[in-house]
Amino acid sequence: MPLADMLHFDEKGLIPAIIFDAGTREPLTLCYLDRAALERTLATGLVHVFRRSHGRVMLKGETSGHTQRVVDVFADCEGNSLAIAVEQKVAACHAGYYTCYYRRYDRAKDALEAQGTPIFDPSKVY
C-alpha cells in the first residue's frame, strides 16, 4: 500500500515531518508534506515539502542547494506524523546553522541563546 494511504493528512492536506540527522540523530527541522511532496520525496530520495508561503511543492534546498538525502522514513504510531532520517548537505537552517534548533532556552537568563557557530553566510547564499 502506498505510504500516503497509511497516513492521516490534516484538514489542509498536510502531515508534519521531523527531519533528523541519520548519523547523530539530532533534530534538524520540522516540515510539512502534502501527498504530492511525499510521493516526490520517495521517488527522488530527496526531501520535498509543501511550502505554505509559496503554495507549492518544493525541493528542500531548492534555492540554497542544501538538500536532504532520505535514509529512512518512519511513521508514528497513529500515522499522524513522520520522522525522516537524512544526510544533510551543508546545513538545514536558512540562518546558516546546521540545525534549525540552534537556539537553546536559558532558564536563568530567560533568553534564547545560539549554540555553536553558523556553517555558511546566509547573505552569500540567498
Added chain:
Amino acid sequence: MPLADMLHFDEKGLIPAIIFDAGTREPLTLCYLDRAALERTLATGLVHVFRRSHGRVMLKGETSGHTQRVVDVFADCEGNSLAIAVEQKVAACHAGYYTCYYRRYDRAKDALEAQGTPIFDPSKVY
C-alpha cells in the same frame, strides 16, 4: 522575556514540539503545546501537552506514569516549533514502544514494519 513571548503559536494557539531523547537524540514523539502547557512544562520540568482530544493541558504520561523530564528546550530559527530533549521514563509510545516512530517504511515491500520490540504491554497499563 518569557519563552512563550518569543514563539509563534498557530491559529489554534498551539506550537508543535519535537520530543527527543537527551541521550541518543532519537525523536520520540511530536506533541502540541499551548501557552499554558509550555508554562507548566517549564515550571515543573516535566513535559505537558495540550491534548486536543481532551481539550485540556495534560502531563505527558498522566495515565501511564511514563513522564518525560525536560533536559533542554530549543526553539527553531523562526519560533514556529520547539525541540525538547528529555529523559523518558519507560517509553514514549502508548503502543508499548520506546519511540512513537517505531514503524519504518520498507520501500521494497511498500509497507510499514515495526522495528524492535515493545517495552511494556499496553493492555496492562491503560
